[in-house]
Amino acid sequence: MMRASVGLFVLCSAFAFSSCSDRPSKAAVDATQTMQPWLSALNADDDTFAVPARGQFPKDLGLHPNARAESFTLRAVFSPVDVPGTPGSAIRTGILTRMDRVALRLDESAAHTGSAWRYDGLMRSSVFVDSTVAPTDNPPGFDATTGKTESIIEEKLTRLSQLPYRQTVQRMALDLAGAEAGSMWVGADRLTIELSNQDSAKCARTYRWQVVLSPIDRVILELPVELCPKARTLGEIAGWQQANTALRGALVTRPGEDEESVTPIAGTVWLSQGWGNLPASGGAVVIDTLQLRLDDGRWLDVTRSKRRSGRGPRTIDASVYADGSEPENIELTWEDSIKGSVSPSGYTYPASIKLNSIDHGLDLKVSIMNRLSETSGFGESQLQVPVVLAGSHSGSGFLTFNIVQQ
Amino acid sequence: MKQTPGRRYARLRLSDKASVIVAAMMLAGCNASDQVAGAGSTDNSDVHIPDALPIKELVIKSVATDNSVIATESTLHVAKQEALGQAKFATAGTIAASPQRPGNVEAGRLALLQESYVNCGIPERVYRQLIADDDVISVAGRTPSANGLPFSVNVFSNSDDVSIVSSNCLSCHGTQLFGELVIGLGNEFLDFTGDASQAVERAGALVQGEAETRAWELYADRINAIAPYSRPHTVGANPANNLTFVLVAHRDPIDNAWSDEPLLPLPPTDVPPVSVPPWWRMAKKPAMFNLGEGRLDHARIMMAASMLCTDSVQELVEVDAYAPDLRAYIASLTPPKYPFPVDSALADTGREVFNSNCSHCHGTYTGEHSYPARLVPIEVVQTDKTLVEFAHGPGVVYIDWYNRSFYGKLSTMAPGPGYVAPPLDGIWATAPFLHNGSVPTIAMVLDSTQRPTFWQHEVTDASDPESYDKIRLGWAHSELEEGKSGGSDTRIYDTTLRGYANSGHLFGDYLTDDERQSVIEYLKTL
Numbered sequence: 001m002m003r004a005s006v007g008l009f010v011l012c013s014a015f016a017f018s019s020c021s022d023r024p025s026k027a028a029v030d031a032t033q034t035m036q037p038w039l040s041a042l043n044a045d046d047d048t049f050a051v052p053a054r055g056q057f058p059k060d061l062g063l064h065p066n067a068r069a070e071s072f073t074l075r076a077v078f079s080p081v082d083v084p085g086t087p088g089s090a091i092r093t094g095i096l097t098r099m100d101r102v103a104l105r106l107d108e109s110a111a112h113t114g115s116a117w118r119y120d121g122l123m124r125s126s127v128f129v130d131s132t133v134a135p136t137d138n139p140p141g142f143d144a145t146t147g148k149t150e151s152i153i154e155e156k157l158t159r160l161s162q163l164p165y166r167q168t169v170q171r172m173a174l175d176l177a178g179a180e181a182g183s184m185w186v187g188a189d190r191l192t193i194e195l196s197n198q199d200s201a202k203c204a205r206t207y208r209w210q211v212v213l214s215p216i217d218r219v220i221l222e223l224p225v226e227l228c229p230k231a232r233t234l235g236e237i238a239g240w241q242q243a244n245t246a247l248r249g250a251l252v253t254r255p256g257e258d259e260e261s262v263t264p265i266a267g268t269v270w271l272s273q274g275w276g277n278l279p280a281s282g283g284a285v286v287i288d289t290l291q292l293r294l295d296d297g298r299w300l301d302v303t304r305s306k307r308r309s310g311r312g313p314r315t316i317d318a319s320v321y322a323d324g325s326e327p328e329n330i331e332l333t334w335e336d337s338i339k340g341s342v343s344p345s346g347y348t349y350p351a352s353i354k355l356n357s358i359d360h361g362l363d364l365k366v367s368i369m370n371r372l373s374e375t376s377g378f379g380e381s382q383l384q385v386p387v388v389l390a391g392s393h394s395g396s397g398f399l400t401f402n403i404v405q406q
Numbered sequence: 407m408k409q410t411p412g413r414r415y416a417r418l419r420l421s422d423k424a425s426v427i428v429a430a431m432m433l434a435g436c437n438a439s440d441q442v443a444g445a446g447s448t449d450n451s452d453v454h455i456p457d458a459l460p461i462k463e464l465v466i467k468s469v470a471t472d473n474s475v476i477a478t479e480s481t482l483h484v485a486k487q488e489a490l491g492q493a494k495f496a497t498a499g500t501i502a503a504s505p506q507r508p509g510n511v512e513a514g515r516l517a518l519l520q521e522s523y524v525n526c527g528i529p530e531r532v533y534r535q536l537i538a539d540d541d542v543i544s545v546a547g548r549t550p551s552a553n554g555l556p557f558s559v560n561v562f563s564n565s566d567d568v569s570i571v572s573s574n575c576l577s578c579h580g581t582q583l584f585g586e587l588v589i590g591l592g593n594e595f596l597d598f599t600g601d602a603s604q605a606v607e608r609a610g611a612l613v614q615g616e617a618e619t620r621a622w623e624l625y626a627d628r629i630n631a632i633a634p635y636s637r638p639h640t641v642g643a644n645p646a647n648n649l650t651f652v653l654v655a656h657r658d659p660i661d662n663a664w665s666d667e668p669l670l671p672l673p674p675t676d677v678p679p680v681s682v683p684p685w686w687r688m689a690k691k692p693a694m695f696n697l698g699e700g701r702l703d704h705a706r707i708m709m710a711a712s713m714l715c716t717d718s719v720q721e722l723v724e725v726d727a728y729a730p731d732l733r734a735y736i737a738s739l740t741p742p743k744y745p746f747p748v749d750s751a752l753a754d755t756g757r758e759v760f761n762s763n764c765s766h767c768h769g770t771y772t773g774e775h776s777y778p779a780r781l782v783p784i785e786v787v788q789t790d791k792t793l794v795e796f797a798h799g800p801g802v803v804y805i806d807w808y809n810r811s812f813y814g815k816l817s818t819m820a821p822g823p824g825y826v827a828p829p830l831d832g833i834w835a836t837a838p839f840l841h842n843g844s845v846p847t848i849a850m851v852l853d854s855t856q857r858p859t860f861w862q863h864e865v866t867d868a869s870d871p872e873s874y875d876k877i878r879l880g881w882a883h884s885e886l887e888e889g890k891s892g893g894s895d896t897r898i899y900d901t902t903l904r905g906y907a908n909s910g911h912l913f914g915d916y917l918t919d920d921e922r923q924s925v926i927e928y929l930k931t932l
Contacts, residue, residue, distance in 0.1 A: 284619040285610030305607045309623065313630050315607045 067275035076247060076388045077293070077396040078267025239274030268293045270398060284308055286404060290334075290353070290366060292389060292397030298322050298364070300397075302355065304334050308404045320360060332357040341368065347403050350384050363392040368399065416595040427928055475499060476767070476780045480698065482820045485802060492809035493802045494820035496698055501779040501826070503562055503692040504702045505818075506737075509728040512609040514735025517728045518575055519547045519591075526625040526715035527572030530561055536570075544551025545587060546625040557587055566617040575711060575732075578644060578682050583742060583835060590681025591735040591835055594843060594881075595867050597626045597641045599896040602635040626715050627666075630658060630679045634675050639890060639906070641901045642843060642863065644768045647793065653713040659811040664717045670803050678905030679842030683828060686739040690769070696782030696841040697797055698826040699805070703816035705729035708736070708815060720736035722812045733781035739899045741832020744930040746876050759921045763913065767827035771932050774883045775829075789843050789910030834930050837867075837880035844901050844908035847880030852914030852922045856886035859908075862897040880924055 247269040250262050270291055290302040302318040317328035317336050336350035343349055353366040368385045381403040389395040478499040485493035517523075527533075530551075535557060545557045549574055552561045552567070558577040564570050582590040606629045613622045635652045636645040655670040657663065680696070694700025700707040709722065709729045716722050769777035784794045790834070800820065809820040825841055839845045849856045864882035865873040873882040889900030901908040914922060 283611040284613035284622055285607055286606065287611060305604075305610070307610060307623070308605075309619075311623070313603060313607065315601070315604045316602060334891060 008125065034348075058280075062126075066278050070275040071273065073272045073384075075291075075384070075398045076267055077268040077398060078247060078249070078265040078269075081264040081266050119127050142293065239272060267395065284403035288402055289400045290355070290368070290387070290397060292364075292387070292395055293395040294389070294395040296393060300355075300364075301327070302332060302334060306402060306404050312403060317357075318357070329360075330357050330360050332360075332362065343383060347381070349401060353387075353399070361392060364388045366397075417550050423842075428562040434663075436695055448458045461755050468891075474784050476786065479834050480781045480822060482701065482818065486803070487804070490802055490806040490874035491807035492905055494809060494818055496820045496822040497806075498700075498782060498783040498823055500783050501693045501698050501701075501781055503779075506733060507703060507705055509705065509730030509732070509734030511731075511734045511738045513728065513739075514731035514733070514802060516547050516732050516849050519545060519552075519557075520549050520560060521711070521725075521728060522560060522570075522572060523712040523725050523732075524560070524572040524574065525562070525570075525712065525721065526621070526628065527559070527570045528606070528609055528625060529613060529618045529621055530569035530886050531614075531618070532609055532622070533559070533927050536609060537611055538720075556659075564621055566620060568617045568621045569570065569690055572797075578646065579685055581647030581868050584745065584871050585869055586744040586876075588835070590685030590867075591737065591742070592644070592684055594642045594681065594838060595863070596644065596797065597867075597896070598636055598638055598643065599641055600637070601633055602636060605629075605631045623856045624715060628664075631666075632714075635673055636677065637675070638679045639896065639903055640679065641866075641896050642838070642899075643677070643906075644682050644843075645677045646680055646682070648673050648677045650710060651804050654807050657807075657886075659807045660811060662719050662722060663718060670807060671800065672798075673800070676904055678790075678796070679844075680793075681836075681841060683836060684741065684832055685736045686741045686831055687739045688733075689739075689777075689827045690775070690831070691705045692779050693781075694823050695825065696793060697821040699821040701818040701820055704737075706813055706815070706817040708733055709770065709818075710808075719812050720784060730869065735766065741932070745871070746874075746930075748930050749927050753931050754928075757919075757928065759917065759925050760928050763917065763921075763924070768830050771831070777829045778827075779824040780824050781824060782827055785824070785911050787825055787827075788912065789825060790844065790905055792905035792907075793841065794821070794824060800825070812839050830866065830929065831932050833932055834879050838899075839880075840908065840911060842906060844899065844906055846883045846899075847875060848877035848926055849878035849880075851911060852917065854909075854912050854915050858883075859901050859902075859910045860886035860889040862886060862895070877926075879929065 010024040051071070071346070071348070080301075247267050249265050249266075285305050285307050288304040288306065290300070292300040294300055298320055299322070300318065300320050302316065304317075305315045314334070316332055318332035319329050333354075333356045335354040335356075336355070337352040338350075339352075340348040340350045349368070351368060355362060355364040355366060357363075365390055366387045371386060383399070383401040383403075385399055385400045385401075387397050444796060445761065460620070463919050475498045476594065478497075480496050480499035480501045482496050484491060485495070487493075507726075519661075521643050548555075549561070552731075554560075555561060555571060557580055558574060559571045560574045561569060561571050576589060577588075578593055578596065579586055579591070580589050580596075581593045582588075583591060587606060603626070606626045610619075610622055613619050632649050632652045635648045638645050651673040652668075655668040655672050656665050688694075690706065692701075694704055694707050706729065708875070709725050712722070712725050716725065745908065756774065760768075765776070765783060767778065767780045784791050801821075803821045805821065808814050813819075831837075833848065837846060838850070839848060839851045845851050846861055846863070861883050864884055873878075875882060888897060889902055890898060900906060914925075917925065
């Protein structure tokens with residue numbers, strides 16, 4: 001009898017493509033142009049839109065130009081290693097970036113290269129960045145709902161605050177994304193992402209995921225991470241997820257300018273990639289996920305299934321592990337708080353979640369950080385947001401919360 | 407001077423029985439007062455136990471000085487309690503055969519592999535995404551639509567024209583033995599320890615559209631109903647008994663309709679384990695199940711395997727149309743032959759020892775086989791008593807349900823006060839042993855001093871001939887210092903747990919080492 005792993009179903013969620021509305025593109029995009037350096041976007045004038053840049057992805061990890069759909073997702077929670085006057089761990093930032101492409105038409109021309117799909121037949125692309133800045137201990141003056149802080153806190157967030165709260169770039173048109181052997185790109189006028197392989201040694205690769213928010217903020221987020229993912233297949237989709245990887249990096253503002261500043265950061269990153277045939281619509285069940293880093297160094301991964309119908313049980317699957325050790329499945333309860341926050345779509349999300357595992361000494365309050373980022377499309381609506389922990393352990397992580405009937 | 411096997415057996419029967427019983431009870435972690443089972447048993451404190459059940463006179467009938475009880479005929483009688491007037495019970499003794507409805511063997515084989523007797527499941531489109539290629543081996547007699555699916559499932563179209571994959575009987579009653587599928591060999595490596603609802607619920611993430619969702623949700627709801635009551639402690643332990651009780655508890659006995667709210671008390675979530683008996687023994691067995699409770703028409707009893715989603719009498723009638731064929735096919739099966747060398751001379755000696763010491767209960771296997779079908783009182787066999795206690799205690803309500811239902815029109819459920827000594831055809835392939843799979847090898851069945859309190863299989867399936875212990879007859883295993891209390895490892899068989907005791911069947915202890923070795927050699931030939 002089949003026993004589907006949680007990991008595989010997490011992959012499913014990689015195909016929950018976002019389609020939030022955004023201002024229309026004014027850029028004339030040439031999707032067939034040759035590769036451009038990702039920094040080209042930074043050269044754009046503030047009053048114009050950047051030329052879309054191509055992200056360079058490691059071929060061996062599966063740039064899959066023949067797959068109809070493909071998605072890279074990076075979620076990270078990090079803190080500045082050193083902010084004068086403030087312990088670095090006291091401020092956390094979360095960021096979500098996603099790079100999706102979906103093809104509509106096969107390339108039936110004899111001259112097609114690299115992909116079975118026509119680059120000009122791409123229905124939709126999106127690059128989604130959502131960042132939040134929040135003190136971890138919610139000091140006086142910090143409003144967890146709005147994310148705003150009073151002056152004394154704001155002063156200590158000066159550099160971090162240059163990371164915008166939210167940038168979303170999405171397209172529902174042709175010609176804006178593509179993939180071919182060695183590269184994948186998304187037409188994105190104010191943001192580029194690059195994931196590149198810095199080290200070809202097996203299982204010790206270092207990847208650099210650079211997020212460039214341009215031209216307004218001109219922030220570069222460099223996140224060298226170690227990856228050794230193993231792709232798994234689930235029917236017509238496949239993918240990998242590298243969860244809970246420690247990151248080191250830097251937040252660079254105004255790179256190349258006199259005002260350039262570099263803030264070293266450290267934190268946790270979750271990377272995933274999925275590819276294959278896109279499901280026609282969302283399934284009968286959705287999977288909420290919590291991926292957490294505890295202050296004692298352990299990782300806690302929790303998933304919860306929910307039927308869209310609102311019926312049936314909500315099954316919990318949880319595992320805890322330390323670096324280098326095998327995950328241990330544990331019994332754990334997940335309880336949403338009654339009090340919530342209203343999303344842009346009008347859905348009330350829980351403001352916090354209680355996790356409890358008596359046998360493993362876990363009694364956690366998981367609080368959603370200050371911004372709600374809701375994505376929707378293809379029948380999916382999700383909240384993806386960084387969270388902070390209180391209770392038996394402090395820490396941080398990421399929540400993916402699906403909207404279903406209540 | 408060496409005693410003859412027959413004399414040694416006589417000594418057991420006449421003089422040592424009481425001490426054997428006491429020793430067995432101590433092994434099982436019980437005291438003498440535990441022999442009184444049934445209403446008020448603290449083992450089942452989370453279960454509502456009906457009052458005034460006719461338990462004591464059924465279970466605790468002393469046979470310690472009355473050996474004739476297993477030679478007299480096993481008779482049935484009904485419960486004395488008026489509200490449970492259809493609850494029947496059997497006495498110990500020899501079980502008489504009942505006429506069976508005729509069936510077509512080949513039609514039964516095809517029905518087994520093609521029909522939708524389990525008429526709910528996972529949409530095929532989803533299922534095919536979840537299986538691995540190595541789950542699939544070919545089986546003759548499949549429909550083309552089943553190509554690429556494991557032998558343990560059938561495929562059919564439901565009323566919404568959704569192609570559904572459902573479990574078939576081979577989920578539990580088929581095993582790949584040394585690379586070959588043996589239909590009828592119980593799978594002793596299935597893992598029921600996990601929460602089945604987890605996998606089924608999460609499969610819903612791949613379900614698309616209203617029709618698929620309806621089909622999947624029906625199946626998922628039923629799995630959710632049974633899941634908490636179907637999780638034994640150990641991989642390989644089968645929860646079939648408990649699973650059936652849960653399904654019965656949710657159904658009206660008259661119209662077979664499903665009720666989301668249970669209509670009867672639910673069984674304990676502490677699942678007593680069962681080792682799956684091989685099908686090929688059905689040709690000899692006049693009664694089904696460990697307690698000899700399945701009497702009269704076996705085809706009707708076997709239909710209970712369809713209980714998950716058959717929600718009307720009409721649906722049962724449809725299955726009943728080919729159930730006699732299924733029974734005929736099952737009764738036609740023969741055991742696999744022992745594939746390794748056998749010492750014929752030693753086996754001949756073993757046959758003599760066996761016939762002198764074991765055949766009284768287990769029958770003879772030369773010439774025209776004999777099988778006495780003896781229902782042996784728990785006080786005599788002294789194996790784990792959990793199933794007996796439950797059947798005569800809180801389980802009475804399920805017996806009553808069965809006998810009032812469609813199933814009870816042609817068959818009867820009547821548990822006995824002990825266990826049926828089974829025929830031993832193909833026993834070499836059926837490790838682990840005793841009704842609860844608590845003893846890993848035949849050698850240990852014959853020498854109780856060798857039985858490990860804590861052990862675990864070293865293999866996860868029956869595929870590797872090198873992992874089969876040709877000396878002791880069983881799968882490679884390791885003996886452990888600690889049981890479940892030392893961790894939650896589901897591979898560990900902990901005989902101190904309720905229902906998992908490896909006590910009883912001490913008859914082999916009275917054989918010499920040489921005699922035991924010869925019997926083991928003989929058992930290879932059955």
